[in-house]
Amino acid sequence: MTSNTPKSPLTAVTGLLSFVLVVGGASGLLHEWLGWIHFMGFVRFLAPDGYESYSYVVMVVLGVAVGAAGDTLTRRGRA
Template identity: 70%
Template sequence: MTSTPSKSPVAALSDLLCFALIVGGGSGLLHEWLGWIHFMGFVRFLAPDGYEIYSYIIMIVLGLAAGTAGHAVTRQGRE
């Protein structure tokens, strides 16, 4: 039997951060554009007044970068 390698704590943390930033940024954009409720309301504290849309876009980009970094760490550990 072969066992699947477990994720490193850094990769697991980057996956969590990736999820929180992408979903939070996306829900913030939906709130700003369509007036929907904040799904992840804590992100409104991360966006300065007047720059909400830019902040939510930056959150999504940072989330994608964190996910990419986590996958790179996981790939590097397998080699």
């Protein structure tokens, strides 16, 4: 089932931000733990030295939270 209602720009931005945070954080964690796959290398500039693993976990959690907030905004707009 498809919906004919257009998405708001805020929904698109939160979806993109959520994707970047989750994929960037997961990529950073894989790079820290396994030493390979540095897919989104720019996120390493967001992590302070010595706290990379913690920063990448925070990025993943924040990305999930932003995605959930965007989904809530989308559902609230339909009602």
